[in-house]
Amino acid sequence: MLIDDDFDDQEMFGHALKHLDVSVDYVTANDGEHAIEKLKADPKLNPYFIFVDVDTPKMKGVECVVEIKKISRVKNVPVYLYSTYADPKILKAGRENGAVDIVVKAHNMKELEQTLAKILKQ
Template sequence: MQDKKICFLIDDDEDDQEIFSLALDTLDIDVTCITANDGIEALNRLNIDTDFTPDFIFLDLNMVRMNGRECLAEIKKLSRLKKVPVIIYSTSSEQKDITETRMLGADDYIIKPPSISLLVKRLEQVLSRDS
């Protein structure tokens, strides 16, 4: 039997966190969502709790204390997370943002969809890729 997957969502919008969790709950994949409210909180958790290694990291770009690009650069410095896919999860559909985050090491880019059903489909694609 396969272990439960852990998704680490870094997003400062509580509504987006809730929508993301609801979408994950509808998937036919055994997955837990752990959240951080910003990049600083996320990096503190990742740096202090060295036993915490999520299977996927979903990262918002537009956060107040530390933006997603800065957080992504710091995550990529942590050698134990080298194989953990980092997926940008943002409202921005700007090609510049997609290109820049790919160059910084993001594995994928999800534009926050207008409905939970579309998010579910997109998450299924991302999460089943590495099953």
């Protein structure tokens, strides 16, 4: 699951997953509120990983992590903050609230595929 208001980032992420040839359903949400609504409304939605853009409208990334961790069905799903840069303050706040790490948005498809491949192997 990717929570990101940038449709180009959503598209690139989806293409990277396809190129990795992994059998996962790719789900997106445009912001944190939309993601929480989706997770609460669909009990069959059980992501293996959740990537949360740090700066989305309506609900910021760390706040979204907090809300995700309140949903018992997905509270143990690894959540990664997703940002254009690794801000140490945001990373610290994210980890304190249950995020695994911060993933810096890739500059190209190959870089994104390599990053996702490492995470998916876990």
